[in-house]
Amino acid sequence: MKYLFTLIIAILGGFLARLYMLRRDYRQYPSYPQGWAIHLFLGFIGGSIGAIIVPALLEGEYSAVSFLLLAASQFREVRNVERQTLSAMESTEMVKRGTAYIEGIARVFEARNYLAIWVALSVAVTSELLVGLGWWRTAVCGVVGVLLTVVLVRLMQGDKISDIATVELTDFRFEGALVVVGETVMMNVGLPDARKVYEERGLAAIIRPNGPNAKATLANLGQMQAIAHDVSSMIGVYMDVGEQEFIPMVRRNPSVGSLHVLMVASEKDEAAFLEAIRRVPVLEGAIRKPLTSAAGKLVD
Secondary structure (H helix, E strand, C coil): CCCHHHHHHHHHHHHHHHHHHCCCCCCCCCCCCHHHHHHHHHHHHHHHHHHHHHHHHHCCCHHHHHHHHHHHHCCHHHHHHHHHHHHHHHHHCCCCCCHHHHHHHHHHHHHHHHHHHHHHHHHHHHHHHCCCCCHHHHHHHHHHHHHHHHHHHHHHCCCEHHHHEEEEEECEEEECCEEEECCEEEEECCCHHHHHHHHHHEEEEEEEECCHHHHHHHCCHHHHHHHHHHHHHHHCECCCCCCHHHCCEEEEECCCCEEEEEEEECCCCHHHHHHHHHCCECCHHHCCCHHHCHHHHHHC
């Protein structure tokens, strides 16, 4: 019972940190309540691991510490579970996420369990350092847990499209059956009725990279698919199953590295369309930094 207070407050800190990081947004994942139950339970396990490490070290139970670290490594299976779940859901999406986006989401859910361990471990260390301070011990542990959670969440947040590129509204036109944005041919729209829908509801934008690194990142096919999926999820897409001519399109202009986005939105709101593109996350697996290499600097 010597470490009961430390265990309780550290486990609670790790669990609440995981709860804070568990948010359901426009992506509708994780589902509620089944998905929440799974991730909160894993957060409780992560908090328990982080909390028990400190008493185990203080008591010289180094074999227990090794066992706990081995248990923590099993969180790698979380990524596999999330990948399999999202891949199974992919067939139900009107606009696909793509494998790169799925892998990115799976990595995030795995990493958040490790963050719960870090928070619990830090709270446990703080608790043991402040033994005998009464309610100040609880207050300081709470402050440490909150501050560390906020800092870790901020560090986990990656860039958005608006951080690496400028997004502007642009016009599109038809050249016969071909719909063209700028100088880039987007697709063939053969049916006159479909072309009429584009003229009434269509929206187009151009994404201009801020530099060579951004240009290389936007050239990733997974990033382009993520843009199409997220914009469709945020503002809605005007299409039904099998209507291939209305699938949102993202095409690259190879001469300048810009991306052209074309879609038929459920509601033609230009401001919402641009904001949706700006808020698309930059996928971790899509990030490229050619300027960090000698060859890239020469090209630039």
